[in-house]
Amino acid sequence: MDIRRIFGFEPQQEADLINEATQTPQEPQNVASPPELGLSSADSLEGTKRPGATNVVTGTQGVALPDIEQMPMLSLATGGGGTSTSCVLSMIFNYLGVQMPPADIDQALGTEQAPEQLLRLARDHGLPAEGYNNGTIDQLKGFIDQGYPVEAAISEDNGVTNQRVVVTGYGVDNKRNPPMEFVTYRDGKTGTDQEVPLSYFEQYWAAGDSGQDWGSHGYKNYMMVYGPPGAKLPPGNDDGVEAYNSLSNGLYGLTKGTDLLLHGDGFGGHAHGVLQTIGGGINLVGGGMGYYLGTAPAQYIEDKVDGIPVVQNVVKPICDALDTTGTVLGDISNGFGTAFDDVGSAIQSFSNGDISGGAEDLVDSLVDLGSAAVNSVSDAAQGAVTAIKHFFSF
Incomplete structure (x- = not known):
């Protein structure tokens, strides 16, 4: 399928739109939605690796995810009550052979749909998943080349609203003069495929934080990559967001732990709930202290003094020490908090045989x-x- 020119979409011809160095990004082009197709319950990709991405045809050079027609088109309007995040994740899950509608994903995640929770949910369903902070466009392209869907955090309005999208391909449009590099992605808010110049996408991606709408937490050029069972993804990278990850894991652990404590099945479920709640508390306190008293103010001040001679040489090392303290607190609290949850899960598993x-x-x-x-x-x-x-x- 020619994902870059979906259903006959023709690019605009004006050269001023591709003068990317001087123009302000415009809204991406909407293109028609493909039929809502997904893997049937009989289909399975288990035990396989993704085939290589497919080549672009007709006037362009590039690649796109293979068998993209097997990814259902979901949106806020068609997602059965799901959020845009759950719509995007459901599209990826279905594409990789896991049948999970947006409403079920929302129920599993709750309100705290932070990156780590999305990755955990994927792993719990047998899909390898990793998050990468401070990613590069070459890394993103590399995952597409291998046929792995990439969930990128972007903002099309410079951080006012953030969202997560499925990157489906990239290439060079040789019909334009001069030729233009582009990226294609699937939008879970509108239920459309989008094609934007590469330079626009890079700006969207840099401003997208983690894809959540509340504040900036140290994420930049953030992406989550998913593969079918058996895929080998490079280890994830959470540099700069360790404390916030622990904080968000704490909120999730407290919510889920309390629910298990009150509504869990039998001794194992209640025991898991107790330990998950304790672990969530450890994450919340340690991550909260690390983020609000260390990482967040340090990164903010360091950004403000950047480029000021002498001042930056004095202030930045102090900020680095503060940032490091917050990071270490995040590392330790996240490790202990998650360990409590895992022990609780072990008790529940043993009690269930x-x-x-x-x-x-x-x-x-x-x-x-x-x-x-x-x-x-x-x-x-x-x-x-x-x-x-x-x-x-100096």
């Missing part, structure tokens, strides 16, 4: 604690190096 699942959860809890130790030491060392560089960067 799932011995292998319970054992896996216990191993996960140990991995969480080990990761917390390694990440906190690594982030502390990295923060010290950054502070030294800022002090001597």
Whole structure:
């Protein structure tokens, strides 16, 4: 399918629209929606790897996700009561063989639809998923080249409203003079496929934070990548958002833990609820302190003094120390909070007779604690190096 020129859409010919260095981004072009198709319950991609992305045809050079017609077109109007985030995630899940409508995703996630919760939900359903902060356009293209759908956080109005979209392809339009690089994505708010110049997309992506509408939390050029069962994705990167991740995990843990505590099935469900609530509290307190007393003010002040001679050399190292403290608090609280949740999950699995699942959860809890130790030491060392560089960067 020619995703770059969907259903006969012809590009505008005026050269002034492709003078990307001098023009303010315009609204992306709406293109017609493909039929609402998805994988049937009999179809499965389990145990397979994504095929390579398909080549673009007719006057363009580039690639697009393979078999894009198997991704249903969902929107706020057609998503059955789901949010735009759940519509986007449902499109990706269906494309990868997991039948989960937006309403079910909203119920599973609750109101706290932070990146880590989306990634966890995907992993819980057998789909490898990783988040990447401070990503590059070449990294994004690389995932599309491998046939993996990318959920990118963008803002088309410079951060006033943020959203998440499914990036479906990229290429070069040789029909324009000069040729224009572009990116295509599927919009879960409007239920349309969009094609925008690459430079516009880069601006949207830089301003999109995590795709949520409330405030800036240190995310920039953020993307979540999903693969079918068995896919091997590079390790994720949450540099600069460790404390906020712990805070959002805490809110999620408290909500879900309380629900299990009140409505869980049997001893295992209630025990899981207790431990998940405790873990959520650890995440919330540690992440909240790290973010609001460390990372958030440090990143804000550092941005304000950037480029001011001498002042930046004095202020930035202080901000680096504050930022590092917040980051380490986030690492530690997230590790311990998640470990409590995993132990609770293990108890619930054992009580339900799932011995292998319970054992896996216990191993996960140990991995969480080990990761917390390694990440906190690594982030502390990295923060010290950054502070030294800022002090001597005359």
